[in-house]
Amino acid sequence: MTTIKILWVDDEVDLLKPHIIFLEQKGYEVSTRVSGTEALEAIETELYDIVLLDENMPGLTGLETLHEIKEKQANLPVIMITKSEEEYIMEEAIGSKIADYLIKPVNPNQILLSLKKNLDHxxxxxxxxxxxxxxxxxxxxxxxxxxxxxxxxxxxxxxxxxxxxxxxxxxxxxxxxxxxxxxxxxxxxxxxxxxxxxxxxFEDKNEDAPLLSHQLFKNLVAPLLKNKEQVLLVVVDNLRYDQFKVFENIINTHYKKIQEETYCSILPTATQYARNAIFSGLMPADMEKRHPEYWLNDTEEGGKNMHENDFLEAQLKRLGLSIKHQYHKITNENSGRKLEESFKTQKDNDLTVIVYNFVDMLSHSKTEMEVIKELASTDKSYRSLAVSWFKNSPLLEMIQRGQELGMKLVLTTDHGTINVTTPSKVIGDKNTSLNLRYKTGRSLSYEDKDVLAATDPATIKLPKINMSSSFIFAKGDLFFAYPNNYNHYVSYYRNTYQHGGVSMEEMLIPFAVFTPR
Structure with a gap:
């Protein structure tokens, strides 16, 4: 094991002999200097792992020496040691990214703890x-x-x-x-x-049933509106719980979390079903029945999520909420920037809804773009990529604008996503839906052990495309593949992020309320 080299800078370094002997007995190599000038010369000629720096020295002060050290070696950790407890010195030192700040007199174990914290952490x-x-x-x-x-x-x-x-x-x-x-x-x-x-x-008065997608707005958002709160509702499409957890760390700079729930996405865990359910307050079979002008089944032509605001307005009316609201769907960087720049126009809204499709676009583009596929090859890298985007996104700036306007922030998603690795063969006719994690159609042939099957979709409140239609949902990390051109298809989609099926990642969904700091 390489010996750790310490540079200790103090104009009264002779008084520190017992401390130095203690550290040397612990296996550290300690060099000493009596001024800032000597310290700067030392780091030019020797490689040190850490510097212990006295603040009050003749000539260059500790703070001045600290600035010079950071200019020369930005990553060299410096522990400031001082007799002074003046706040401005602490703030200046901390602002200069010191590794630690100790007040004299220090005992050897304090020094040892600080060294371990910084070097052996x-x-x-x-x-x-x-x-x-x-x-x-x-x-x-x-x-x-x-x-x-x-x-x-x-x-x-x-x-x-x-x-x-x-x-x-x-x-x-x-x-x-x-x-x-x-x-x-x-x-x-x-x-x-x-x-x-x-x-x-879906049975009446089932007390064991969790909160589901179609109940989310009524149970968790509407009470805030009835309480006359100004609400910024952000639905980040396809957001996994792990991504939400690391997003939360960034949001905490501007907002304080006051409520967190986990609700359950309905099946299929796909935007067409789960997100429409959130905004309509209805299950898909009821959406088809009550709003045939807005609902489209899988095999019908046209966008399947074109009427979220219409669904929302109908739900607000049913709930007796006569409020001012605006709905925004962000599908690209430009539309996000435009909304962020004009965000003050939302200040009089009782409810501002932002549906942000970035994570969805990222997960789908992963199947299309080799670079993204490489960057997001694991849950860890996928999480890191999403966080990197969020830190620099118009969405974060909108959240900041919301905080400045005093809005309560509600952050959630419609469903999660899972990295699929294992193919499962399925056969259907030409009218079978195309999603990799669920299928609906007639005469579906599949591996029973691989799927959750709903031969009568009405039992789980899903519409039937025709009288003999059924639904199947892939379990775990499986994805459906047709026998035709099987090997190419499997190679193309394996290790990509998909949704629509049954997994914790897709169904267990975060919902959080934040209040402005």
């Missing part, structure tokens, strides 16, 4: 995170075998996501593979749970 965190997950692994496996309610599934899924986010920075691919296998098994059990329980959720 990654290794210590990796070891702790790995050992913690190893302990949790057995508990998760036991919990999984006993889960029989939707609430328990949401808790387990969030626990798995917590460990996924914790382990993604740990340099131990073996641990991540174990977690991936555990997620796969969890999805296998979750599909069994959905297969057994989903139809019963």
């Amino acid at each position: 990654s290794r210590l965190v990796n070891a702790k995170t790995t050992s913690d997950y190893q302990r949790e692994f057995r508990k998760i496996a036991m919990d999984m075998s006993m889960i029989n309610t939707y609430e328990e599934w949401t808790q387990l899924y969030q626990k798995l996501l917590y460990w996924e986010l914790e382990l993604e920075n740990v340099d131990d691919s073996g641990m991540f593979e174990i977690l991936s296998a555990q997620k796969t098994e969890a999805n296998h059990q979750f599909c069994k749970f959905i297969d057994k329980n989903y139809p019963s959720w």
Whole structure:
């Protein structure tokens, strides 16, 4: 193991001899200098891992020395040590990106803790995170075998996501593979749970049913409006729960979260069904019945999500909400910029709705563009790509504008998405729907073990294209492939993000309310 080299700069360095001996006994190599000028000369000729810097020195002050060090070696960590507790010195030092700030007199263990925190942090965190997950692994496996309610599934899924986010920075691919296998098994059990329980959720007065897409607006958004809150409702299409969690860290700069729920996307977990259900407050079969002028089935020509605002207006009327609202659908960067630039025009709205299609476009473009496919080859890289976009997006700027106008922020999505890896053969006629994760049509032929089948769509409130139509939904990370040109098709779509089927990633959906900071 390479010896860690410390440069300690203090005009009274002779008084620090006991501290230096203590650190050398711990295996550190300590060099000393008595002025800022000597320190700057030292870092020109020697490579140091960290600098301990006194603030109050003759000649160059500690702060002046700090600025010079950062100009020469921006990534060299500096721990400032000072007798002064003046706030402006702390702020100046912190603003210059110091590694730590210690007040004299310091004892050797304080120095040691700061060194470990800055130099050994990654290794210590990796070891702790790995050992913690190893302990949790057995508990998760036991919990999984006993889960029989939707609430328990949401808790387990969030626990798995917590460990996924914790382990993604740990340099131990073996641990991540174990977690991936555990997620796969969890999805296998979750599909069994959905297969057994989903139809019963549409029975009258089923107290075990979770909140579903068509109930979301009435149950969680409408109460805010009835309470005379100004609401900015952002629906980021195709947003996974893990992406939501890291988006939340960015939003927290401007908003404070006051409520978080997990609702369940209806099947199919596809925009045409799930998002229309949110805005209409109706299940697809009821949308077709009540609003035939707006609803289109899979095989009919035309855009399937062209009437979300019409559906929303009809729902507001049913709920007795006479409010001023505007609806915006953002499908490209230019339309996002235009809305952001004119956002002040939304200030008098009771409800401003923004449907943002970026994550959906990204997941679909992944199948079309090799560069995107490379950049988003795993959940971790897909998450990172989405976060990078969000930080620089018009959407984040709109959220900032909403905060400035005092709007409550509601952030959610219509369904998630899953990285598909395993093909499942399906055969249907020319009128069978095209989605890779669900199919609807007549005389479908498929592998029973791979699908959740609804031979009578009416039982789960879905419309029938014709009298003998049925729906099938792919389980886990499966995707449907036709026998014709099978190998090319499988190669093209394997390891792409798709939605429409049954998985925790697609069905367990975040909903959060934030209040302006």
